[in-house]
Amino acid sequence: MTKTQPARNVVATMSEAISRFVHDDDTVVIEGFTHLICFAAGHEIIRQKKRNLTVARLTPDLVYDQMIAAGCVRKVIFSWAGNPGVGSLHAFRRAVEKGDLEIEEYSHFGMVGRFSAGAAGLPFWPMRNYGGSDLPAVNPNIRTVTCPFTNEVLAAVPALRPDVTIVHAQRADAAGNTQIWGLYGVQKEAAFASRRVVVVVEELVDADVIRSDPNRTLIPGQIVDAVVVEPFGAHPSYVQGYYDRDNFFYQQWDEISRDPKRLDGYLDEYVYGVRDRRQYMAKIPGLEKRLTAQPKICAGVDYGY
Amino acid sequence: MATDASDMMLVMAARELKDGEVVFVGIGLPNRVCNLARALHAPNLVLIYESGAVGAVPTRVPPSIGDPALVTGSLMVCSMSDIFQLFLQGGKIQVGFLGGAQVDRFGNINTTVVGDYGRPKVRLPGSGGACEIAIHAHRILVTTPLGRRTFPERVDFITSPGHRMHGKPRSFFRHPGAGPVKVITDKGILEPDAETGELILTTVYPGVTVDEVKAGVSWPLAVREHLIVAPAPTSREKEALTRVQAE
Numbered sequence: 022m023t024k025t026q027p028a029r030n031v032v033a034t035m036s037e038a039i040s041r042f043v044h045d046d047d048t049v050v051i052e053g054f055t056h057l058i059c060f061a062a063g064h065e066i067i068r069q070k071k072r073n074l075t076v077a078r079l080t081p082d083l084v085y086d087q088m089i090a091a092g093c094v095r096k097v098i099f100s101w102a103g104n105p106g107v108g109s110l111h112a113f114r115r116a117v118e119k120g121d122l123e124i125e126e127y128s129h130f131g132m133v134g135r136f137s138a139g140a141a142g143l144p145f146w147p148m149r150n151y152g153g154s155d156l157p158a159v160n161p162n163i164r165t166v167t168c169p170f171t172n173e174v175l176a177a178v179p180a181l182r183p184d185v186t187i188v189h190a191q192r193a194d195a196a197g198n199t200q201i202w203g204l205y206g207v208q209k210e211a212a213f214a215s216r217r218v219v220v221v222v223e224e225l226v227d228a229d230v231i232r233s234d235p236n237r238t239l240i241p242g243q244i245v246d247a248v249v250v251e252p253f254g255a256h257p258s259y260v261q262g263y264y265d266r267d268n269f270f271y272q273q274w275d276e277i278s279r280d281p282k283r284l285d286g287y288l289d290e291y292v293y294g295v296r297d298r299r300q301y302m303a304k305i306p307g308l309e310k311r312l313t314a315q316p317k318i319c320a321g322v323d324y325g326y
Numbered sequence: 327m328a329t330d331a332s333d334m335m336l337v338m339a340a341r342e343l344k345d346g347e348v349v350f351v352g353i354g355l356p357n358r359v360c361n362l363a364r365a366l367h368a369p370n371l372v373l374i375y376e377s378g379a380v381g382a383v384p385t386r387v388p389p390s391i392g393d394p395a396l397v398t399g400s401l402m403v404c405s406m407s408d409i410f411q412l413f414l415q416g417g418k419i420q421v422g423f424l425g426g427a428q429v430d431r432f433g434n435i436n437t438t439v440v441g442d443y444g445r446p447k448v449r450l451p452g453s454g455g456a457c458e459i460a461i462h463a464h465r466i467l468v469t470t471p472l473g474r475r476t477f478p479e480r481v482d483f484i485t486s487p488g489h490r491m492h493g494k495p496r497s498f499f500r501h502p503g504a505g506p507v508k509v510i511t512d513k514g515i516l517e518p519d520a521e522t523g524e525l526i527l528t529t530v531y532p533g534v535t536v537d538e539v540k541a542g543v544s545w546p547l548a549v550r551e552h553l554i555v556a557p558a559p560t561s562r563e564k565e566a567l568t569r570v571q572a573e
Contacts (some may be wrong), residue, residue, distance in 0.1 A: 154486065204392055
């Protein structure tokens, strides 16, 4: 048997997916470490005025800075809150310095452990970490556990079970079998830990394409609730093999976000002022040409037997 | 070309890297340090980024640690779970580079908050991978320019542990790595005293006086009996530096 039809079709529009799977008061994860950060989903959450969200990510990045500024967020769970290579996340920083935003802070390893425990169905994740650091003093969820075999005292972090995780990817089939290459951070753990999963892709492909290279599948359709097709949906983040990171925009954001009025103006024009990604792209002429990736095709492998 | 103070940090840090070592790299200065070392004496340095790129050979200076250029041509791309569990906690990282808004008398590093955590004067980005790198990398190189505010007697918040934390030595926590073995500044190098863990001045750069270094830290800086004057950058180092800076 060489060809099977996908058992299900979960393709949806962004508007449908966010409306069905993201609710007020949810714990929401839009993962992706620099690579594959789904801004299109963040913008739709802002447009749909979701409120009182707990948002978790290793690096809140511009996407959560925008959601914080738009008033969607009650609490942030994170491990590094900056504008990578540029400086501060100003909306985040203003909210924290004013005491308007609840934070729960770990290190990267701690966040990786939280997702790993959630994904594996364990209550916590042990690690050798945090001894001498002040992080446990400000985060009561960083605790210790004694090894039953060696009596060694280890750090422990609790499982994180998001209500919904949104993952951007290069491609998926209609059943949600999702392939990612390039940096893939903690997307697999975050998706498996989550009650609901929305995948946003650059391209929808036939199941045959997925089956031709199964090692590339990071997220199985089995755990995916919706597949949204949204080319350039990660901009200003990037998609390996599709488009480069818009480092210029990351620098611009520093200026935009310093001034709350300018930030509101940005949201008015590029988030509230458009219906979807297609309109967003139409607002920035030349963007596609400037960022489209130079091809660098790999040789492929032989799956024969 | 005259070598300025920040170039001296680069050259001194590059001299600390040995060929073939596995180095956990951050953006900015550490990246340039590694490129310089690769151009000089350590062509086989293995660069690992917390984003998951192993053996990266970036053809442009990566503006972020998750840059696509770290993936293209690298030896391996893995999950961040693999990076932290297998590489770092598994003891496979020899050198980690750290820097910070504050570095204190015992080499503790603060990248979290200036002022009180609950009511911060300045909210900084936080740990990222720094806390676990400080604990697990076999040795840590800290690269930070001197300044009395940057080098307080005690950091406002210990993000990444150094040699003595709230009175407890590193051995108390059984950290696998040796911690910050050298703090490479723009004027000289500080190293921990073997017994107390306190940072003391062990090396000055050519043309720098001990008093100049002392003026750049907030505690009474002790000076090692046999103070070393670092050799000035060689013409080969200067030439490689020009190339790396131009990238």
